[in-house]
Amino acid sequence: LSDEMLKHFSETVFRCTLCGNCQEICPVGIHLRDLWLSLRQDMVHSGFYPKKIDRVRDNLEESHNVFAEDNEERADWVEDIREAPEHGYLKDKAEIVYFTGCVAAYFPLAQKIPIALAQILDRSGVDFTLLGEDEWCCGFPLFGAGLGDHFQQFVDHNLGAIRKKGAKEVVFACPSCYQVWRDYYPDEFAISHASQFLLGLVKENRIPFKNLPLTVTYHDPCDLGRGAKVFDPPRELIQSIPGVKLVELPNNREKCNCCGGGGNLEMIDKKLSSEIARQKIEEVIGTGAQAVVTSCQQCVRTMLTHVKRNKVPIEVMDITQLIHRALGD
16 A cells, blocks of 8 residues: 555544444444554554544643643532532542543533532442542543553553552443443452442432423433443433433434544544534434433533534533432432
């Protein structure tokens, strides 16, 4: 292949959300998502890749988060919680670590998620802590960028930070963080996605609900659904709230359409990412729901950006926000 052909091919390889839908419908069961990840790494090693990808590596190595923000500000969202405890959820020791993730830590459109989850956990009597500046990116963006060679330092650091807390379990609201810990980190701690953990609290009668008249549809995040096969806990949570009616999308569970926010696509081809989000919201509108609920901070950010930009009259929220809204006395 000529250099020009390789350059063109590399751009195609990175113009993908890594949603895994192609793998789901492949009639011969080819692991296409793994193939795309492997191809991206090969392209990086060969030197033929979109140079924007270098930002992922540079930001993570310099700032320990994908957005090149000050990592000391990773838990600054706690300041927006009224009557937050004096320790600001930064304890020396705790049973549970809530691993916030980069998107929820730094993007205003997603910061309502950790604000909601922290308050739910606090109110339910869960002994939890944040890692604050000691939390580094989980490393997932490195795989999506074909930069898996740089991954291990993030694993080693995050494991060490959690050991210092004496924690036994790690909870994630971000499906990408959850999936990368499940698939690539050592099996040292129990791990849960927030939807699984909160469902456990509901079953223990630790989360009281008030009646909340609202019709919602549910968007399965690609990494939580197709990736980690977590389909039922979010739906059970939604259906446990009195007054809330769940209507399914035409394409749901394994067949749920991507929102356009994954695979670093927004960095490579913002127009394509936006078009995928537009199609997603059109499908949501067709259900007649008042709100679309998901279990992913990046899905919330992507769909909410489209809704706000185009003044679409529908609410977008994470499942933690729905639970927080439904909290009773």
